[in-house]
Amino acid sequence: MSACQDHHIRLYNTDTLTEQKAFKDVVARDVGWSIVDTDFSPDQRMIIYSSWSNFVHICNVAAEFELHEALDFRPESRHFCLFSIKFSPDSREIIAGSSDNSVYIYDIETKKPTLVVDAHTDDVNSVCFAEDSPSMFYSASDDGICKVWDRRLLKGGSNDAVGVLVGHSEGITHVNSKGDGRYLLTNSKDQSIKLWDIRRMTNPSKIDKGHVPARRYWDYRWEDHSPRNHQGPCKNDTSLQTYRGHRVLQTLVRAYFSPVESTGQRYIYTGSTDGTVYIYDVVSGETVRKLSGHFATVRDVAWHPTLPLLATSSWDCTVGVWEHHRASES
Known part of the structure; x- marks a missing residue:
């Protein structure tokens, strides 16, 4: 689609x-x-x-x-x-x-x-369910925070998350669950993807100003992420791994775990403002492959659940279809 x-x-x-x-x-x-x-x-x-x-x-x-x-x-x-x-x-x-x-x-x-x-203090850019049950879900916002929710605890007007994931220094554009109710990833305007384990999440009652990213006065839709706009790493980062190389500008660029059946979810893949698809190794954080061919931002990507095919949607008005084989990683 x-x-x-x-x-x-x-x-x-x-x-x-x-x-x-x-x-x-x-x-x-x-x-x-x-x-x-x-x-x-x-x-x-x-x-x-x-x-x-x-x-x-x-x-x-x-x-x-x-x-x-x-x-x-x-x-x-x-x-x-x-x-x-x-x-x-x-x-x-x-x-x-x-x-x-x-x-x-x-x-x-x-x-x-x-x-x-x-849920948040700014736009909620992305949501997803944590697993096959609709009880647990994640939300990610321009306030730079990802939250973990259990709807069974939200009765009676309570708006309390069960946990908070802090580590990004800018707004979050996308959240994706591994589907096991434990691991998830987030893509951010701080030009990074982070991998999380909810067993290391922070209690919301313990969040203070030191955990929350400072508000930035730059617009990622029009401005580049220059050194003057970059505020450095978060001091309270609880993520497991950070992936860098792709660019998150102009739009809410998305990132995902690769499929279970064809890859064993060993990769994280994302679009990028430079028109390239980046595929990272989950464990090492290294870039294992780049798919180049678009001439504008790749906003969204989708990996076929059983075949070695990826579809990409770009601002150059095209949808690309790519083949991926482990032997071709470079």
């Missing part, structure tokens, strides 16, 4: 990529500026997309009928965007991170939010 600023969402079949033709073209509705995020349901029956809007739209992938429905998140904020949206593992709910500093969980059947968490 690719989404473009022309308001089109195109779905491709990975078995027939040589045809370079989408089998379905969805014309997005209620788009403010651009389509911001999309997601496939785990059962592969539905897609969702968001924009600068109060709504997430849900569409069917293939069926005898066409579904294209607006789901109203009913925010209190007038200028509202859901920067990150994800289906729950059972495809029954949507978790979303928003411009009003909150995390929303929306029930698709009842068509209303069932949980709204006042």
Whole structure:
């Protein structure tokens, strides 16, 4: 699936990529500026997309009928965007991170939010579930902090996270779970990816000003990450590993663990502002391969779950498909 600023969402079949033709073209509705995020349901029956809007739209992938429905998140904020949206593992709910500093969980059947968490002090750029159960989830924000949540403890109006992961010195653009409820990674405007183990998370009650990144007055969308904008490493960094080399500017560049079946999750891979895909070794932190060919920022990347194929989405208006074999690492 690719989404473009022309308001089109195109779905491709990975078995027939040589045809370079989408089998379905969805014309997005209620788009403010651009389509911001999309997601496939785990059962592969539905897609969702968001924009600068109060709504997430849900569409069917293939069926005898066409579904294209607006789901109203009913925010209190007038200028509202859901920067990150994800289906729950059972495809029954949507978790979303928003411009009003909150995390929303929306029930698709009842068509209303069932949980709204006042989660951060700045935009929530990314959210994801921790494992196959929808109980644990992560949120990452422009406040430079990643939080670990257990929704079973959020009843009665409590907005307390069970843990906080500190170590980035700038806002976080993306969070991705390994799927085991233990390890996760974050990509950040401080030009690094960090690997975390939630067993080393910090108790939120012990967070003070020394843990929180100082506010920066530079705009990563237009400015370079120059030495005058870089405030150095965080003194209270609890991450396991840090990966550097890629560039995180202009947009919310994303990073992921490689698939279990084809790679054993031994890699972390990410897009970059320099138009390159970087593949890092999880343990050593070294760059094992760079995929070069795009002429503008690679915002998002996706590794096929069983085949040695990667898809990349770039600001040069193309989607790239790449092959990866261990023998080709360099």
